[in-house]
Amino acid sequence: MSMARKGGLGKGLDALIPGGTSSPAEGTSTFDVSIEKIVPNPLQPRSTMQPEALEELAASIREHGVLQPLLVTYDAANDTYILVAGERRLRASRLAGLESVPVLVRQATEQQRLELALIENVQRADLTALETAEAYRQLADDFHLSHEDIAARVGKNRVTVTNTLRLLKLPIELRQALADGRITEGHARALLGLPSDKAQTAALETILRHDLNVRQTEDLVRKLLGERIKKAGPRDPDPEITAIEQRLQEALGTRVAIRHGRKGGSVVIHYYSDEELDTLITTLTRS
Known part of the structure; x- marks a missing residue:
């Protein structure tokens, strides 16, 4: 079965990896490989996976099998396969008790492996905002890519990439609150408008204490910045x-x-x- 992919997401999985056949293991057909021979991608941008979601996928795999092959590269020196895309399917297959899974083998550089792992997760909307930001940062720092380069690869616009990366500038208390789900990405973006970590952390306490929504948080930030909140009335904004x-x-x-x-x-x-x-x-x- 060929790799499914959604349109509009950068170059996609197939375009990033050449489909040559320089080794006997490579090609366009799939075959089963022992799970024990598949090595996790050290560049995997995902740091957490929800146990409930993994168990649901494992249940589906028990009933229907792995419907989409994992994308791997072959490491001849160790006779193993490095996972490129399919981290969730691999973990869920282990939970389901499978001994082998279908794979598609392609060549891939280190940079391509990171890009592909990120693209797959973005396609499936599985990464948190902070995990996506960390992956973007790694692409920028390790491979010297500009925000525009990253945007082209993952199928986002440059503004989205830049704004996502800004989340990493938040103090640790705010990043933890975002990771825990106590605030949303909208709250976090609004708090980036405050000039210091101290001001952002104090605003976070107000948000949590009064259970403010994103619009109320934006109003709070404007008030803290000394900007008068425009009220409904005869002097509506143009x-x-x-x-x-x-x-x-x-x-x-x-x-x-x-x-x-x-x-x-x-x-x-x-x-x-x-x-x-x-x-x-x-x-x-x-x-």
Whole structure:
């Protein structure tokens, strides 16, 4: 059975790995391999898996078998197979008591193995926001990829990649709250607008104490920044200016405020690190 993949997610699994047949184990057909001979991918971006979800998949495998082969590379020196994509299926197959699983063998570099593991998890929406951010960081740091390069590989836009990476700048208390599910990614993004770890941590305590939703958190952040929260009334914001602000924010990946008056105004672009400033300069000065 061929590898299933969803459209619109970067180059996809097949395009990233050449389908050559330089070794007898390689090819386009699948065959069964002992689970004991499959080595986990050391670059696997996922750090946690929900036991309930794994057990559900294991139950399905017991009844129907492994319907989609695992993608592996062959390590001739150790006569083992390095897992490229299919971590959940491998773990669930062990839970189901299988001794062997179907695999598809391809060549892959270290970078391709990381990219493929990430792409598969993004396709299945299995990574948490922080796990995705860590995987993006590894692609950037270990393989010197720009945010645009990463976006092209995983089928996201650059703004999404940049915003996801910003989650790693949160203090440990906020990252733990996000990992535990006490706050959502929307809460975390809003708190990134505060200028210090101390301010972000204090705001977190307020959110948890009063069970604030994302919109209320955004209002809290604006209040803490000294910005007056606009209330419904005769002086509603100009919808045209609001639309322009939204377009600029989507294009630049950061908060933008337009101060418009009769004789002109100003455009305020927010950034939260030297790297983000460099990215903004590059974006704004690109010919």
